[in-house]
Amino acid sequence: MAAEPSDLRRSAFLLLTAAAVAIAAAKTVGAENVIEPSRYKAPEQGGYGAEPDRAWPASRPDPHPTFSSNDKSRWATVRALVHDRTFVIGQRTYPDAGDPTKYKDVGIVAEPAYRSLDVVMNPKTKEFYSSKPPLMAVLVACEYWVLNRAVGWDIGRDRWLVIPTIVLTWNVLPMAVYLVLLGRLIDTTGKTDFGKLLTFAAAALGTFLLTFSHTLNNHLPAAYCVLFASYPLLRAVAENRDMPPVGYGSCGFFAAFAATFELPALAFLVALMVPLLVARPRHTLLFFVPCALAPLAALFLANYAAMGRLLPAYSEFGGEWYNFEGSHWAKLGTPAAKGIDFNNEPTSVYAFHLTLGHHGWFSLTPVWLLAFAGLLAAGIRSAPDVRKLFAKQKATGWTREMFAAMTVVVSLTVFCFYLMRTQSYNYGGNTSGPRWLFWLIPLWVLALPTAADWLARSAAGRLLGAVLLGLGVLSVFYPAWNPWRNPWLLQLMEYTGLLRY
Numbered sequence: 391m392a393a394e395p396s397d398l399r400r401s402a403f404l405l406l407t408a409a410a411v412a413i414a415a416a417k418t419v420g421a422e423n424v425i426e427p428s429r430y431k432a433p434e435q436g437g438y439g440a441e442p443d444r445a446w447p448a449s450r451p452d453p454h455p456t457f458s459s460n461d462k463s464r465w466a467t468v469r470a471l472v473h474d475r476t477f478v479i480g481q482r483t484y485p486d487a488g489d490p491t492k493y494k495d496v497g498i499v500a501e502p503a504y505r506s507l508d509v510v511m512n513p514k515t516k517e518f519y520s521s522k523p524p525l526m527a528v529l530v531a532c533e534y535w536v537l538n539r540a541v542g543w544d545i546g547r548d549r550w551l552v553i554p555t556i557v558l559t560w561n562v563l564p565m566a567v568y569l570v571l572l573g574r575l576i577d578t579t580g581k582t583d584f585g586k587l588l589t590f591a592a593a594a595l596g597t598f599l600l601t602f603s604h605t606l607n608n609h610l611p612a613a614y615c616v617l618f619a620s621y622p623l624l625r626a627v628a629e630n631r632d633m634p635p636v637g638y639g640s641c642g643f644f645a646a647f648a649a650t651f652e653l654p655a656l657a658f659l660v661a662l663m664v665p666l667l668v669a670r671p672r673h674t675l676l677f678f679v680p681c682a683l684a685p686l687a688a689l690f691l692a693n694y695a696a697m698g699r700l701l702p703a704y705s706e707f708g709g710e711w712y713n714f715e716g717s718h719w720a721k722l723g724t725p726a727a728k729g730i731d732f733n734n735e736p737t738s739v740y741a742f743h744l745t746l747g748h749h750g751w752f753s754l755t756p757v758w759l760l761a762f763a764g765l766l767a768a769g770i771r772s773a774p775d776v777r778k779l780f781a782k783q784k785a786t787g788w789t790r791e792m793f794a795a796m797t798v799v800v801s802l803t804v805f806c807f808y809l810m811r812t813q814s815y816n817y818g819g820n821t822s823g824p825r826w827l828f829w830l831i832p833l834w835v836l837a838l839p840t841a842a843d844w845l846a847r848s849a850a851g852r853l854l855g856a857v858l859l860g861l862g863v864l865s866v867f868y869p870a871w872n873p874w875r876n877p878w879l880l881q882l883m884e885y886t887g888l889l890r891y
Contacts, residue, residue, distance in 0.1 A: 399577075399583050399587060400573075402590070403573040403590050406590055406595065407566065407569040409595070410565065410569060410600060411562060411565055414562045414604065415558060417603055418554050418561065418603065418604040419554050419558075420604075421457075421553075421554065421557070421605070423453070423454055423872065424872065425447065430446045452502065454549060455550060456553065456606075457873070458605070458820070460506075460522075460605075460607065460819075461605050461607060462503070462505065462508075463479075463504075463508040463509055463520035463521065464522055464526065464606050465545070466479040466480075466498045466520060467519075467527035467531070468534050468545070469504075469534075469545050471531040472545075477519055477520075477524055477527075477696040477697070478518065479504070480495055480498055480499030481515075481516055482511060482516040482517075482714075483516075491715075493715070497518065503546075503549075506520075507718040508520060509521060509717075510712055511711060512711065513710040513714070520703070521712075522703075523608075524692045524695070524696040524702075525689045525692040526608055526611070526650075526651060530560065533559060537556075553606075557603075557605070560606065560610070560611060561602075561606075561610050561611075562603060564611070565614070568618075568832070569590075571621050572593050572832065572835060573590055574621075574625075575621065575624050575628075576593075576835075576836075578624075578625075578628040579628075579790065580842065580843055582843045584842065584843075584845070584846035585838075585843035585846050586839060588757075588842040588845070588855045591859060592757045592835065592859055592862065593832075596755065596862040596866060597755065597831045598754075598755070598822065598823040598831070598865070598866060599613055599828065599831060600866050601822055601866050601867075602828070602873045605873055611648075612648045613828055613829045615647045615655075616645070616658060616829055616830075617832035618640065619641050619642075619644035619647075620793075622638075624793065624836070626788075627786065627788050627789060627793070632673075635677045638666070638670075638676075638677035639677045639678065641678055641681075642659075642663070642679060642680070643684065645659040645663070646682035646686050649685075649686065650685050650686065650689040651829070652829045653702075657799075657807075658800050658833075659682060661799060663682070665792065668787060669787025670786060707719075707813065707814065729891055730876075731819060733816050733817070734815065740815045741805075744809075744824055748880035749817040749821075750824070751824050754824075754862070754877055755865060756858040756861045757855075757858045758834055759858065760838055760855070761837040761838045763840075764841040764842075765797055765798050765834075767840060768791045768795070768840060769795040771791045772789065772791035772792045772794065772795040797833040797834065797837060801827075801834075804826075804830065819874075820876055821873065821876075822868065822869040822875055
């Protein structure tokens with residue numbers, strides 16, 4: 391006897407989850423930084439070429455399962471915390487006391503495997519630190535400390551064991567939980583099998599979370615936390631009930647935890663809290679708020695422990711901590727300031743490329759066009775729900791339509807935030823997608839079923855959905871070996887001579 395459509399759909403969810411997690415695990419255990427010849431040759435006339443000032447290594451580099459300045463600076467802090475009990479990853483010394491222009495950098499940061507652009511230097515002590523907020527490094531260091539003490543693994547000698555194990559713990563295992571919870575929410579949101587399957591296929595194989603699954607980064611934990619914060623609320627909304635105290639606590643903790651990984655996610659925390667505070671002030675104040683304060687307090691404590699200050703290192707961007715002699719960022723305003731890190735496009739051009747251009751949210755993941763349509767439709771329908779919120783006619787004060795409206799408001803807030811950061815219009819550096827927006831991915835996935843259900847009505851609509859999904863999967867798998875590379879759209883523009891940073 392044939393299985394019911396719901397059984398087939400759930401089986402498809404299971405198989406897609408298994409495939410996505412297996413792909414992420416394979417990328418992680420097989421991770422190795424590859425030196426690509428195309429990045430080391432002079433530009434060809436009329437063709438694609440990379441940085442002409444890059445010299446091919448004179449000798450065989452030591453292999454390593456790390457990829458970029460971003461993750462190397464994090465691993466340097468993890469190593470320093472466990473082995474040296476400090477956040478300091480190096481120091482600038484002056485062998486010739488009479489000549490301050492001659493210096494030598496020593497410590498972890500000077501080793502080829504950990505050399506990074508993402509470092510800052512205390513102008514008083516001449517000590518180097520990672521420019522990344524230290525809380526994540528502290529948490530990763532806790533796991534490495536256990537591995538080091540329990541089984542004797544060393545991040546230098548046993549890097550092929552230590553680094554993949556930690557990345558599996560931080561990126562891959564939570565991905566399985568993330569997809570299971572997403573599947574349950576999608577089942578309560580969509581109305582057609584096609585809409586639900588398209589949405590889940592996009593979640594499993596069509597977002598940049600899979601692209602970055604084999605490198606240590608803050609974007610995946612932030613996205614997972616956003617989903618974990620949303621899950622108890624949306625389940626309660628679907629079942630037309632209030633959340634238990636643990637639900638309020640989970641919402642607050644994970645929403646704030648997301649903000650420790652991505653500071654702009656504070657907008658999500660506030661947007662989640664305010665309606666709950668209006669509709670259920672007692673539960674929100676007793677459970678949501680205290681649980682939200684815990685990770686935020688940990689963030690400030692980690693910042694203070696690291697550098698004796700509450701604000702993270704990147705609050706000093708453009709100042710002495712960044713612009714020390716020899717720093718990548720000190721090139722700004724000089725002839726050496728070349729490449730995407732020193733992009734000075736007008737805001738309108740930057741906004742275009744961040745949405746529909748070479749680093750575009752919509753151009754690289756076209757299913758977000760469907761999600762946007764669903765968000766607008768639901769957002770318009772949410773107006774009456776705001777009145778019900780103040781009348782306290784709903785168990786939590788929330789509805790699905792209000793959640794969609796919240797997603798629009800939070801997304802616009804974050805987008806405008808990055809447009810205002812005119813000193814760093816670099817799209818996140820050499821990265822295969824708009825990585826600063828990745829934590830919004832679960833919110834947009836949850837908006838997909840509405841528009842996907844519209845497409846399910848016709849064969850042409852289903853074909854369109856498949857094409858949009860396929861283009862997104864192309865973007866996801868294009869940088870197969872290293873996610874810290876330019877998107878295929880930018881490389882196409884460079885190859886055709888349309889644009890070169």
